[in-house]
Amino acid sequence: MKKIKVAVIYYSMSGTNYQLAKWAGEGAEAVGAEVRVLKVPELAPQSVIDGNPGWKAHVTATQHVPEASIDDLDWADAIIFSTPTRFGMMASQMKQFLDLTGGLWAKGKTVNKVVSAMTSAQNAHGGQEATLLSLYTIMYHWGAIVVAPGYTDPVIFGAGGNPYGTSVSVDQDGNMVEPVEPAVKYQARRTVEIAKRINQIVD
Numbered sequence: 001m002k003k004i005k006v007a008v009i010y011y012s013m014s015g016t017n018y019q020l021a022k023w024a025g026e027g028a029e030a031v032g033a034e035v036r037v038l039k040v041p042e043l044a045p046q047s048v049i050d051g052n053p054g055w056k057a058h059v060t061a062t063q064h065v066p067e068a069s070i071d072d073l074d075w076a077d078a079i080i081f082s083t084p085t086r087f088g089m090m091a092s093q094m095k096q097f098l099d100l101t102g103g104l105w106a107k108g109k110t111v112n113k114v115v116s117a118m119t120s121a122q123n124a125h126g127g128q129e130a131t132l133l134s135l136y137t138i139m140y141h142w143g144a145i146v147v148a149p150g151y152t153d154p155v156i157f158g159a160g161g162n163p164y165g166t167s168v169s170v171d172q173d174g175n176m177v178e179p180v181e182p183a184v185k186y187q188a189r190r191t192v193e194i195a196k197r198i199n200q201i202v203d
């Protein structure tokens with residue numbers, strides 16, 4: 001039987017969204033998907049990264065993670081995005097990656113991709129939903145099928161549950177404040193289940 005192909009595409013400076021992406025990948029694999037966890041290319045100057053020990057350590061620790069390409073988007077039936085909230089928006093690295101999808105879009109190849117998104121922020125009310133909604137705006141232009149969690153499971157009422165997409169707060173040391181792993185894995189499962197329906201795969 002055809003497996004749903006899921007690309008989990010993230011940007012992270014200090015590891016939070018990398019962890020969210022890994023959990024999403026595990027959640028998708030648990031329901032039979034073929035998964036690629038991929039980072040978007042870095043844009044910041046090397047000198048700036050080198051001047052920030054935490055950022056530099058994260059870049060070094062994730063050197064093995066493949067970079068996302070347009071071919072990965074073409075390959076995927078479903079895409080789960082994860083980006084830090086930056087001034088109430090997605091990180092520019094994620095936006096740059098999405099701005100390179102015009103060619104794929106023009107060929108009609110973004111149509112009916114099943115998509116969902118997650119974010120993190122330092123402040124509990126620091127713009128998480130604005131970030132998710134602006135990312136979803138791009139998805140509407142793609143003709144993608146946005147699969148937000150809604151209130152479709154009790155996990156949404158718990159830690160990190162957010163009807164727009166999982167969001168987590170991080171403290172001053174970069175540690176996640178809420179235990180969001182179950183919410184992330186649920187969101188990934190739901191994304192795969194809807195992708196199966198869109199692709200007419202019956203278990």
Ligand SMILES: Cc1cc2nc3c(=O)[nH]c(=O)nc-3n(C[C@H](O)[C@H](O)[C@H](O)COP(=O)(O)O)c2cc1C
Pocket residue numbers: 011012013014015016017018083084085086087088089119120121122123124125126127170174
């Ligand atoms: C330039 C910049 C802008 C940020 N803007 C916000 C913001 O608007 N709201 C907020 O709560 N946190 C903000 N933060 C904190 C980040 O969201 C937080 O560090 C990030 O979610 C951690 O994710 P990561 O570990 O994957 O890099 C900002 C951080 C930076 C560096």
